[in-house]
Amino acid sequence: MQELVPVPITASNFTEFGSVIETENADQREINAGTTIRFHDLATIDVSDNNGHPIVSIFRGIPRTFPLEIVMLERHPLGSQAFYPLGNQPYIVVVASSGQDGLPETLRAFYALPSQGVNYNKGVWHHPLICCGSVSEFLVIDREGEGDNLEEFRLPNHKKSSLVLPRD
C-alpha cells in the first residue's frame, strides 16, 4: 500500500481544495476603539444551494493511531464545511481532486497546526476528521437543509494509502 506523508498546509498548497482559516496574510481591521483586531472573512462559506443555511456545531474526535489506512473519502455536494481547532493539537487533512468521472484522483495529505482551520469547498473529496495525540474539538460551520449532502466513496485497492505522521 502506498505511503501518504502529510506536508504542512498553506493557503497556496490547499487552494484547489478550499481555504486555510488563519490570521497570517489576512485582511486586518482595527475595531472596537482599538481594543480588537478583526482578521476579516477567512473562508468562503457556501451553503445556500437547495435552500440550505449555515449551522455551527462542535465535533469531538478521538485520536487516530498511525499508520492509518485511508480506505474511503467523503464529500458534501451541497455545501462547504469549515473546521477550526479548539485545542492545542495539530491534525491531518486528507483530500483528493475529482477526476472527469467525479471520483477521487490522487490523494493529498496536509498537516495543520492548532492555529489553522480549514474550509473544504463544496464537493471536495476529503477524509473524515483525523485527530492526533488526544481527544480534540473543532468548531464546524457547514450546511443544514433539504437534499442529500453526503457522498461516500470506498477507494479501490490501488488508491488505498497508509497515512503516516510527518517525520520531522
Add this chain to the structure above:
Amino acid sequence: MQELVPVPITASNFTEFGSVIETENADQREINAGTTIRFHDLATIDVSDNNGHPIVSIFRGIPRTFPLEIVMLERHPLGSQAFYPLGNQPYIVVVASSGQDGLPETLRAFYALPSQGVNYNKGVWHHPLICCGSVSEFLVIDREGEGDNLEEFRLPNHKKSSLVLPRD
C-alpha cells in the same frame, strides 16, 4: 455609577439575547464510524436579510482592566454574530434588552468560560468584546452584505455602569 457584576452564562439565562454555544445539553450524533461526536447545530445563524451571507473571521482582543466603565453598546440590525473562544481565557458579555423605543434598557453582564461561545441574535444590544487576563482570540461568524449593519448607542449617564469581575 452603578456596579455591574457578571453572573455565569447559561443557555437559559441568556435565551432572551441569543444562544450559548456549548456541548452541554446539545443534540449529540455519533459520526465518522464512531470516531467523532457531532454536537449539532448550536446557534441560530441569521444573516440572510438584505442579501447578506455568512463570513468567518478571527477577532484578537486585548485584555481589559477592571472595573471597566460601560458607556456604550452596539447592535447589528441585519444579522446575528457568534463568538467562540480559541484560547483558555474566560470573557465577559454585556447585553441589554431593547425598550419600546428600540434603545437599550437594563444592562446585564455574564461570565463565559473558555468552553462557551455566544451567539447574539440579530439586533441585540451588546458591548464590544471584553477579554480578560491576556490577549484572546475568537472565531466569529457574522454577516457580510449590503446595508448598514452597525448601530452604536452612547448610554445616558444614569445607565452607565462599572463592570467588575465576579468575586468568587
